[in-house]
Amino acid sequence: MREMTQKSFENQSEDNWDLIVIGGGPAGLTAGIYGARSGLKTLILEMMLPGGCIANAALVENYPGFPEGIPGSDLAKRLKDQCEYAGAEIHVMEKSLEVNLQGEKKRVITDNRKYCGAAVIIATGTQQRHLGIPSEKKFQGRGISYCAVCDGPFFKNKNVVVVGGGNSAAIDALFLSGLAKNVKLIHRRSTLRAENALVEDMMSNRIKILYNTEIKEFKGENKLRSILINNKDKDEVREIETDGVFIQIGKLPNSAVAKKSGIKLDERGYIGVDSNQRTNIDGVFAVGDVSVSPYKQMGTAIGTAIIAASEAYGYIKRPYYYKK
Amino acid sequence: MREMTQKSFENQSEDNWDLIVIGGGPAGLTAGIYGARSGLKTLILEMMLPGGCIANAALVENYPGFPEGIPGSDLAKRLKDQCEYAGAEIHVMEKSLEVNLQGEKKRVITDNRKYCGAAVIIATGTQQRHLGIPSEKKFQGRGISYCAVCDGPFFKNKNVVVVGGGNSAAIDALFLSGLAKNVKLIHRRSTLRAENALVEDMMSNRIKILYNTEIKEFKGENKLRSILINNKDKDEVREIETDGVFIQIGKLPNSAVAKKSGIKLDERGYIGVDSNQRTNIDGVFAVGDVSVSPYKQMGTAIGTAIIAASEAYGYIKRPYYYKK
Numbered sequence: 001m002r003e004m005t006q007k008s009f010e011n012q013s014e015d016n017w018d019l020i021v022i023g024g025g026p027a028g029l030t031a032g033i034y035g036a037r038s039g040l041k042t043l044i045l046e047m048m049l050p051g052g053c054i055a056n057a058a059l060v061e062n063y064p065g066f067p068e069g070i071p072g073s074d075l076a077k078r079l080k081d082q083c084e085y086a087g088a089e090i091h092v093m094e095k096s097l098e099v100n101l102q103g104e105k106k107r108v109i110t111d112n113r114k115y116c117g118a119a120v121i122i123a124t125g126t127q128q129r130h131l132g133i134p135s136e137k138k139f140q141g142r143g144i145s146y147c148a149v150c151d152g153p154f155f156k157n158k159n160v161v162v163v164g165g166g167n168s169a170a171i172d173a174l175f176l177s178g179l180a181k182n183v184k185l186i187h188r189r190s191t192l193r194a195e196n197a198l199v200e201d202m203m204s205n206r207i208k209i210l211y212n213t214e215i216k217e218f219k220g221e222n223k224l225r226s227i228l229i230n231n232k233d234k235d236e237v238r239e240i241e242t243d244g245v246f247i248q249i250g251k252l253p254n255s256a257v258a259k260k261s262g263i264k265l266d267e268r269g270y271i272g273v274d275s276n277q278r279t280n281i282d283g284v285f286a287v288g289d290v291s292v293s294p295y296k297q298m299g300t301a302i303g304t305a306i307i308a309a310s311e312a313y314g315y316i317k318r319p320y321y322y323k324k
Numbered sequence: 325m326r327e328m329t330q331k332s333f334e335n336q337s338e339d340n341w342d343l344i345v346i347g348g349g350p351a352g353l354t355a356g357i358y359g360a361r362s363g364l365k366t367l368i369l370e371m372m373l374p375g376g377c378i379a380n381a382a383l384v385e386n387y388p389g390f391p392e393g394i395p396g397s398d399l400a401k402r403l404k405d406q407c408e409y410a411g412a413e414i415h416v417m418e419k420s421l422e423v424n425l426q427g428e429k430k431r432v433i434t435d436n437r438k439y440c441g442a443a444v445i446i447a448t449g450t451q452q453r454h455l456g457i458p459s460e461k462k463f464q465g466r467g468i469s470y471c472a473v474c475d476g477p478f479f480k481n482k483n484v485v486v487v488g489g490g491n492s493a494a495i496d497a498l499f500l501s502g503l504a505k506n507v508k509l510i511h512r513r514s515t516l517r518a519e520n521a522l523v524e525d526m527m528s529n530r531i532k533i534l535y536n537t538e539i540k541e542f543k544g545e546n547k548l549r550s551i552l553i554n555n556k557d558k559d560e561v562r563e564i565e566t567d568g569v570f571i572q573i574g575k576l577p578n579s580a581v582a583k584k585s586g587i588k589l590d591e592r593g594y595i596g597v598d599s600n601q602r603t604n605i606d607g608v609f610a611v612g613d614v615s616v617s618p619y620k621q622m623g624t625a626i627g628t629a630i631i632a633a634s635e636a637y638g639y640i641k642r643p644y645y646y647k648k
Contacts (some may be wrong), residue, residue, distance in 0.1 A: 029388070030623065033386060033388060037385075037473075038473070038499065038502070039499075039502035039503065061361075062357060062361055063389065064350065064353070064354045064357060064403055064406060064626050065387065065389050065390070065399060065403065065406070066389070066402070066406065067402050067405035067406040067409055068409070075389060078389050078390065078391050079388055079389065079391075081391035082389070082390065082391035085391055085392070191643065193643065195362045195363070196361070196362055196363025197360075197361040197362070197410070197411075198361075199363075275599060275618075294600060294631070294634075295630060295631055295634050297630050299354065299626045299627055299630045300627045300630050300631060301627075302623045302626075302627065303623055303624045303625075303626065303627020303628065303630075304627065305623075306621050306623045306624050306627075307618070307619050307624060310618075310619050310621075317498070317525075
């Protein structure tokens with residue numbers, strides 16, 4: 001079966017586009033909106049479904065324009081619709097495996113097809129960082145989750161723990177407090193990084209915060225049953241029972257395919273860009289969470305996408321105007 | 325009356341805030357949302373009403389999140405509401421006259437009061453340079469636009485005119501040539517200031533350039549229907565039918581108050597910032613259209629505001645992760 005696909009793929013003629021956007025999260029979809037609106041024949045390649053990480057957010061409260069917040073899945077749908085109304089084409093469930101970005105014709109090879117574009121915008125986002133404890137993998141999907149919205153409903157009236165200290169961890173803890181019987185937040189530092197508004201919400205939702213605390217081990221038979229935690233202040237290890245652990249300790253950039261093609265990354269693996277979102281390769285831009293930027297917010301991601309799509313337009317349509 | 329205000333103002337004690345945002349357009353209101361949500365006591369000073377230039381847009385189609393577009397006034401209201409829900413205070417119809425930004429205490433003096441803040445974000449935007457023809461105001465949003473990217477798609481397959489002779493006018497004409505049926509460029513001089521490459525691009529896109537020509541009058545009922553133009557060579561006035569006129573004769577940054585306080589501007593009067601939106605004065609940031617940036621879109625403005633508000637939080641609170 002795989003062979004047949006491969007064969008038909010080899011014989012296939014090139015599929016030509018002005019702009020190819022790799023990744024269909026908020027940044028990629030925004031690049032699609034701006035690319036298509038400026039008249040570029042624009043394709044978005046998304047390995048999963050449109051919306052990226054925002055689609056799994058229970059409630060997005062800080063994206064400007066939605067005073068009472070909006071469920072992430074609704075916002076994702078709106079971005080996808082807007083992108084398609086603008087005239088961009090979105091291919092979902094199609095993974096980009098290899099890119100060849102040197103020269104005037106940029107090639108993107110997916111698990112389904114070969115594409116050719118005059119410019120490429122990389123918007124592949126990030127993935128969840130794992131704790132890296134040996135027993136972590138064993139209980140993935142058996143008590144350990146990296147997405148409260150996806151898996152929270154399995155823990156109705158149960159005891160859960162959230163690990164992390166930033167906005168994402170706080171948002172997950174708040175979301176889970178509406179489902180679970182008891183929610184604890186475990187953070188390895190003495191202060192949280194989450195917004196004050198979220199910290200106050202956690203207080204009023206009686207979410208207990210364990211500071212200076214790390215998980216040392218996950219325990220259970222087939223399913224997670226308890227965790228060993230270490231309080232660094234007291235240097236005390238104790239076991240607490242829990243049905244679920246939601247890990248929200250940061251992200252890793254999805255930049256492997258870009259790196260292989262010669263795009264320069266910073267020391268943490270994020271794609272290096274200048275103030276116009278240009279990478280080190282002509283006609284190739286990077287936007288959103290996968291690009292170097294100090295603040296990973298949806299509002300900052302869309303800003304970078306607008307700049308890149310506008311630059312891509314300049315690069316494709318007016319080479320003289322486009323100042324390198 | 326003015327004297328009384330002045331007197332009570334003199335006796336008034338200082339009004340203390342963590343963060344003072346000057347300007348209540350999309351960038352200023354976003355800075356307010358993020359500032360307040362992070363727990364900063366945040367004040368926004370707006371000389372008119374909230375929303376800035378976006379409030380005057382008939383329909384905002386390219387702000388991500390609104391697939392079918394949203395009237396600018398509705399979007400402005402949503403931003404204002406979100407900002408207030410977050411806990412920021414907005415003072416409208418209050419003009420900032422003078423700022424004293426050196427040192428740890430930043431002072432802002434308005435036509436009503438004196439304020440003191442730990443950090444200041446300048447979000448005063450730009451103003452469009454107008455032609456100054458009496459009938460110009462009447463058709464604003466009814467055929468006359470100052471933003472091709474925003475309003476161009478309303479003129480698909482229609483006849484439009486661009487006014488101006490610089491790069492911005494040429495870029496707008498080229499952008500519109502991909503959408504409209506026919507694009508003319510009207511310029512009051514005998515040569516364009518736009519780069520040769522752009523002029524050549526206009527030629528190859530069959531954009532007709534009317535030199536030494538000025539618009540004398542806009543005509544129509546509710547919507548623009550035609551313009552009276554004067555060719556100064558021939559001293560000939562004639563009427564041409566058009567569906568839209570895009571005026572691109574320059575923008576003016578609202579940076580006079582900032583300049584007086586010692587903030588560095590670029591040669592065109594825009595406020596210089598680094599990639600974290602910091603000006604040359606510690607604890608003072610600039611965001612949105614008044615700051616140096618190549619693309620003036622609402623989506624890029626809010627991105628800069630999120631960065632600045634997050635930086636302002638770091639500057640004031642010095643959390644463990646803030647790196648100066």
